[in-house]
Amino acid sequence: MTPDFEPVIGLEIHVQLKTRTKMFCGCELSFGAPPNTLTCPVCLGLPGALPVANARAIHFALMIGLALGCELADHSVFHRKNYFYPDLPKGYQISQYDEPLCRGGELAGVRLHRVHLEEDAAKLIHLGASGRIHGSEQSVVDFNRGGTPLVEIVTEPELRSPEQAREWLTLLRATLRSLAVSDVNMEEGSLRADANVSLRAAGSSELGTKTELKNMNSFRFLERGIAAEIARQRVTLEAGGSIEQETLHFDPVSGEITSLRSKEEAQDYRYFPEPDLVPIATTVAMLRAAREAIVELPRARAERFEDEYGLSVDSAHLLAFRFELANYFEKVVAVREGIDGQQIANWLTQLVARIGDQDPAQSKVTPEAMAQLVELISARAVSAPAGREVLDVLVREGGDPASVVEQRGLGALHDEDGALEAIVGQAIAADPAAVQRVRGGNDKAIGALVGAVMRETRGRADGADVTRLIREQLGI
Amino acid sequence: MSGLIDLSASQAAAAIKRGEVDPGALFDLYRQRAATDSLNAYTWVAEQAPKAPPQPSLGGVPLAVKDLFCTEGVPSQSGSRILEGYRPPYTATVVERLAQAGAPLLGKTNQDEFAMGSSNENSAFGPVLNPWDRARVPGGSSGGSAAAVAAGLAPWAIGTDTGGSIRQPAALCGIVGLKPTYGAVSRYGMIAFASSLDQAGPLTRDVSDAALLLSHMVGERDPLDATSLDFPEPIAMPSRRTLAGIRLGVPSELTGEGIEPGVLGAFQATLELARQLGATVESCALPHAPHALAAYYVLAPAECSSNLARFDGVRYGYRAADPDDLLSMYERTRHDGFGVEVRRRVMLGTYVLSSGYYEAYYGRAQRVRTKIAADFAAAFERFDFVVMPTSPCVAFELGSKLADPYAMYLNDFLSVPASLAGIPALSIPNGLASPPGGGTPLPVGFQLAGPAFSESQMLDVAFALEQALGFDGRAVRS
Amino acid sequence: MIDRDTVLHVARLARLELTDGEVERMVGELGGVLEHIETIAQLDLDGVPPTTHVVEVANALREDEPRASLSRQQALAGAPAVADEGFAVPSPQA
Numbered sequence A: 001m002t003p004d005f006e007p008v009i010g011l012e013i014h015v016q017l018k019t020r021t022k023m024f025c026g027c028e029l030s031f032g033a034p035p036n037t038l039t040c041p042v043c044l045g046l047p048g049a050l051p052v053a054n055a056r057a058i059h060f061a062l063m064i065g066l067a068l069g070c071e072l073a074d075h076s077v078f079h080r081k082n083y084f085y086p087d088l089p090k091g092y093q094i095s096q097y098d099e100p101l102c103r104g105g106e107l108a109g110v111r112l113h114r115v116h117l118e119e120d121a122a123k124l125i126h127l128g129a130s131g132r133i134h135g136s137e138q139s140v141v142d143f144n145r146g147g148t149p150l151v152e153i154v155t156e157p158e159l160r161s162p163e164q165a166r167e168w169l170t171l172l173r174a175t176l177r178s179l180a181v182s183d184v185n186m187e188e189g190s191l192r193a194d195a196n197v198s199l200r201a202a203g204s205s206e207l208g209t210k211t212e213l214k215n216m217n218s219f220r221f222l223e224r225g226i227a228a229e230i231a232r233q234r235v236t237l238e239a240g241g242s243i244e245q246e247t248l249h250f251d252p253v254s255g256e257i258t259s260l261r262s263k264e265e266a267q268d269y270r271y272f273p274e275p276d277l278v279p280i281a282t283t284v285a286m287l288r289a290a291r292e293a294i295v296e297l298p299r300a301r302a303e304r305f306e307d308e309y310g311l312s313v314d315s316a317h318l319l320a321f322r323f324e325l326a327n328y329f330e331k332v333v334a335v336r337e338g339i340d341g342q343q344i345a346n347w348l349t350q351l352v353a354r355i356g357d358q359d360p361a362q363s364k365v366t367p368e369a370m371a372q373l374v375e376l377i378s379a380r381a382v383s384a385p386a387g388r389e390v391l392d393v394l395v396r397e398g399g400d401p402a403s404v405v406e407q408r409g410l411g412a413l414h415d416e417d418g419a420l421e422a423i424v425g426q427a428i429a430a431d432p433a434a435v436q437r438v439r440g441g442n443d444k445a446i447g448a449l450v451g452a453v454m455r456e457t458r459g460r461a462d463g464a465d466v467t468r469l470i471r472e473q474l475g476i
Numbered sequence B: 001m002s003g004l005i006d007l008s009a010s011q012a013a014a015a016i017k018r019g020e021v022d023p024g025a026l027f028d029l030y031r032q033r034a035a036t037d038s039l040n041a042y043t044w045v046a047e048q049a050p051k052a053p054p055q056p057s058l059g060g061v062p063l064a065v066k067d068l069f070c071t072e073g074v075p076s077q078s079g080s081r082i083l084e085g086y087r088p089p090y091t092a093t094v095v096e097r098l099a100q101a102g103a104p105l106l107g108k109t110n111q112d113e114f115a116m117g118s119s120n121e122n123s124a125f126g127p128v129l130n131p132w133d134r135a136r137v138p139g140g141s142s143g144g145s146a147a148a149v150a151a152g153l154a155p156w157a158i159g160t161d162t163g164g165s166i167r168q169p170a171a172l173c174g175i176v177g178l179k180p181t182y183g184a185v186s187r188y189g190m191i192a193f194a195s196s197l198d199q200a201g202p203l204t205r206d207v208s209d210a211a212l213l214l215s216h217m218v219g220e221r222d223p224l225d226a227t228s229l230d231f232p233e234p235i236a237m238p239s240r241r242t243l244a245g246i247r248l249g250v251p252s253e254l255t256g257e258g259i260e261p262g263v264l265g266a267f268q269a270t271l272e273l274a275r276q277l278g279a280t281v282e283s284c285a286l287p288h289a290p291h292a293l294a295a296y297y298v299l300a301p302a303e304c305s306s307n308l309a310r311f312d313g314v315r316y317g318y319r320a321a322d323p324d325d326l327l328s329m330y331e332r333t334r335h336d337g338f339g340v341e342v343r344r345r346v347m348l349g350t351y352v353l354s355s356g357y358y359e360a361y362y363g364r365a366q367r368v369r370t371k372i373a374a375d376f377a378a379a380f381e382r383f384d385f386v387v388m389p390t391s392p393c394v395a396f397e398l399g400s401k402l403a404d405p406y407a408m409y410l411n412d413f414l415s416v417p418a419s420l421a422g423i424p425a426l427s428i429p430n431g432l433a434s435p436p437g438g439g440t441p442l443p444v445g446f447q448l449a450g451p452a453f454s455e456s457q458m459l460d461v462a463f464a465l466e467q468a469l470g471f472d473g474r475a476v477r478s
Numbered sequence C: 001m002i003d004r005d006t007v008l009h010v011a012r013l014a015r016l017e018l019t020d021g022e023v024e025r026m027v028g029e030l031g032g033v034l035e036h037i038e039t040i041a042q043l044d045l046d047g048v049p050p051t052t053h054v055v056e057v058a059n060a061l062r063e064d065e066p067r068a069s070l071s072r073q074q075a076l077a078g079a080p081a082v083a084d085e086g087f088a089v090p091s092p093q094a
């Protein structure tokens, strides 16, 4: 009998901090600046240059530590992690090793191992076949990104499914966004996630051999990558094979997983305390400043949504744990006083189903349009199915719901003018079999008649109205 | 103009201030001497005096600067082939400060490659010759600076000291060399050897020059160097004539075995002189000092192996031609770019940091360091200064110690303990002694080590000794 | 105590090419130096804290204020090989 396997997933997350300048020098952070225009002796690793740590980066890291409930070290040290790579100008990365700034912590039931500060590597661009020197391919280094402050967040291996990993990362992202310490944008690389994945026999407490899945650059790819790796390991284990500890790359296009660094000898980073920097002593003043800078975390925001707008617990969490969605929600609510928050929340779910991970504020649906749509529906001027059609149009083309309803004739059909009554009559006439079954006591058969009316009215009729009219006309 | 050469740097600065000497003429005189240097002390000499009028403090007395200080637009190679053609886009803080104070750049001086060496034979520019005997080494690693000052090719100079690289060449060349308290002088722009030990300091003809130059090297901490410190008070100009009330401790561990008889003889004579000047001289203990050299040769190579990782042929300097791939580019560039001694220390440092060895070597060496600092702290409870010879030997013959690396490392055993403790230490010439087996008498150095930030008092004591010793280095300045 | 394989392994970590002769020499020289260094193994250092910094200073931070960067021309001035406004290297993926 093959044992049932349970996935064990841990995440290692790198977050680029949104300071003005780099971690150890005064160069400004690069937002698409031309290559190699934001460098200095320090971040180019010129001989004689020395690093000096950015106070705001430490402040941001302390905010993150506090928001995640970490234990903040009162004494913390930078180390050198030594290895050679063209994107690493000094031949070592300044990072933290056995004395990180924060340890422990927890977010949504997932415990954290540590949170520490380090510097980002530069960007290495592979020129490919066009740039050949002496028969070998060339790459080019742009040091603009090199030295950007990074916070590394490492979870304990406590996630159990790809979906959970994705949801958890979404919440972490909302938390970091609410702290305003980073853009946390996966596509742009200000949020990067690696996943450690292993399988173990269900119920066992022993961990299996893990693999490290590198740099998945969207929430969707993270989920798919982990799922693919779980499937790969399952197949291997079920065939009686064993998992090799290695670093892997997930190709979202092909869905394939390939091994990285297979040629490389075992890494030996030769960590030692960075002699060019002095320890960080976290002072009471630094802690107070970090605490005061934290405004509202997602959990608090969800509670406020419940209290202030009467949202259900589920809706409140759904919105508050997605930072941009929550912001958008608050904009919609603010359009008109007295608007129904829960209704808006429901319709935002519809919006999300259409735009996915995109920031709704970047979509064509303005908060005003969203508010108007919900009002039209609440006032029964537009039926729910027609509302969904209006939303489709808004997502595609923008505009205001009232005009869309007007232009496309999507207004609710009520029976005041007798039009709906006529359509109901036609539906009854067209389907005598259904009528017979309804009359015979099969109440469910009425659905076929309602469906016919809805098709005819393109969803503009109110379902309750239609059912009432059918019953009236059949005299039941 | 030979009279100008006889002026010490502080005398020259004073004469300029009084309007008796033209700073331009002084610069040209030294420029001329530096340009015709036959000791190989210089790697680069300024073509002309700086255009800006000299600042009053130091009057425009030109300064020789060890190659490893970055100087904007001027070759700065740290004596290494791997930095061939490199001209930094910025200037080291200390060089900038001294230029601002009125000590303009005269030239860059030869040194052991990346400051690794005690003989100045490990330079891509070839060895420096000792002006007292051209068949002998000037000491290292600041050998070019020491030889230039001794031979009157520069009024004064700066160098760096990691395990003795200012004090030992100063001793071997018969001049004054001071390693300040770690952190007192900014390291920004100094091409690093071992970050936790490197410290810039003056190499000068006499103690007054050292005090004057140092007074403009220290001060407010440099915001570009996280390990730099405010100097608690301005450096006082030395004036002491007696040593009344001064307590000197003589560590038995560093004043016995392994020291040439001539050097020990000069040392004992100076102790006697100190007593005559009113000092109390007693023996003291630095029980861990015998282990300092071992700890140093773990810590310094470890840091150097990491500091020198940036020399990879990507951003500046030398790159091996036609590499097959990235790995061969790295490996060949670093093989061809580094000299034998640098390769040896990079290997040693990489080994002691590598997986499984860290605690046995690096961790233990750091603990020895703690013990050595504690030994000094205990000594300073009873003594104002600890004194010992600077170098166990006088200048040795070129090539005589190249075969055995450890024999060369042993030159550092008297200077390394103060380096590990991060405390200031100074060497003054205290006479001449013949090398073992006889020959021309050569300079000997007397070393004082004091508590952190005791530079002013140390210079004051050294001044009193200097006046009483009456060492005369004029013979090699002609 | 240090053999040929160790020297080769360390040389690879340090990205240093060594000729066969240099490897031989390094085995002898490193071995000799390490023999002296290992005297510290005999010391009783239990409970002695390590010294990383001789100066007791913490923080020494900089404010998050920009300083002028180098121009690209300055940055690339010393580069052994330049392509596409950057530092050219043999591709690590080759």
Ligand SMILES: [Zn+2]
Pocket (backbone or CB within 6 Å): A022, A025, A026, A027, A038, A039, A040, A041, A042, A043, A044, A147
């Ligand atoms: Zn920079």
